[in-house]
Amino acid sequence: MLLNLEQVTLRFAGNTVLDKVNFGVEANTLASLIGPNGAGKTSLFNSITGFYRPQEGRIEFDGERVLRRKPHKVTQLGIARTFQNVRLFREMSVMENVMAGMHCRTRAGAFGAVLRTPGQRAEERYIAEVAHDCMRFVGVDEYADRLATNLAYGYQRLVEIARALATQPRLILLDEPAAGLNATEKAALIELIRRIRDERGIAVLLIEHDMGLVMQVSERINVLDYGRIIADGNAEEIKNNPRVIEAYLGQEDEEMVL
């Protein structure tokens, strides 16, 4: 297992958001985490990436303890993420946004910057090179100099993925990457998610509500409901799992009552 969670429990003011979650992602796979709204999916992402601190359990990434590490340390270990509601640096260019990902892989400080040392200049060239490579990979290279906020929503999502790729991760967490995308963009996204794994060897874990997309790309699916993992398997198994159907039907019932 590349990422492994054991008995992870997260509580907020007495509410148990994650309840003894056991969960794993293998290296070089495409995995999904699904579940009704409020099941705790994003909380699980935030726990993995150091934004939340679960009270109990273990989280390990490639044999390293992840729990209670700060977010920037987790990223340094090789876990990158995107946000449910796109969180780009809106007033900065696409290029600068993607360069942010390289921060944790480089080291020049104030001295290098002021003196423009050869090492610093070589590093800046390297940062630019990787940034362009990541922008080309997702297909936003031509917008490098545009302000992030001026890009169409679908492109902003791609920039966020490019930025995550620039941290040179081994696992990338995508939080609802298809939200707000049209059919064409979704098809392109599926293609991109596959390429991330096939061409870059990066494992992908996504949270997604679009079941069509989830069933198409995922090799393994975990279902979360009320903070508990209720199912774990491939697309076929999940589709026919009675507990999953119940969890989703239960939700639909509520919606129908409302």
Place this chain on the structure above:
Amino acid sequence: MSTATGRTAGLVDRLYATFDSPRRQMLLMVAIVVVMAVLPLVMGRYATTIMTNALLYVVLALGLNIVVGYAGLLDLGYAAFFAVGAYSIGILTVQFDWNFWLAIPPALVAACLAGVIIGGPTLRLRSDYLAIVTLGFGEIVRFSARNLEITGRASGLSNIPEPSFFGYVINSYVDFYYVFLLLAVMAVIASHRLYHSRLGRAWLYVRHDEDAAEAMGINRVRVKLAAYVTGSVFGAIGGIFFSVNLGAISPESFSFEQSVLILMAVILGGMGKIPGVILGAFIIILGPELLRELGELRLLLFAVVMLLIMLLRPSGIWPERRH
């Protein structure tokens, strides 16, 4: 009225836009430096001294701009860093008879330490609390200077020796004008290079969205601390040469008003934008001088002009603009 201001604002913006390309900005800078280099030959002693002071403020404002403009951290006690530089030189040269140039490295180290001391514990605070703590820090430094034996208490330190440079004693007002011109140019280059660097970008990332920055692997505490330390080094360099220029320093040179004045230069000119901050520094120093004939009314008029600027151009006279 609003269309008229709109039109002038549009005109002004177009004027700035012509200087938005890096090459033109470079040319403008070179032209300004050349003019500034010739100025003391035609200006009298009084005007030269005022210009020297304006150049000092360019250095200080650019330093504070790193903290406030780049990293987005409010600092109401910036004069403390200025004081640390000045007093380090004063103490080492007057009390311990050190050579001026040898005293510079310890003064810079002291400034870095001061940056860490103020930055370290305060970085978890939100900006309004940060403002109060930095204000307190500024006052602590001033009160310490006023009460400690080694800093000469309220009367300060005098007879700070003039530095000599390979046998040439830097002592005339024209000499110091050129020293500060050189410092200002260096501060501009350093600011520009920092802005276009890994660290400079990190300051902007953290200012724009701390969570996203952290998710990108940026250590937010470290990056903010770097801003305080870098800013304090700028302030200390200003203080170092301020002390030898005057030959005497006293606690009242480093008051809260001083901090506010520097902050005003940054905000007035346009936070985060180097030409704007330079402009702000000149306005802060030259403004009251140009209005001197008005006597007592000049400070009032100056205040009114500044209020008008803040109302008409709320993000500064020459703000950071990106497309």
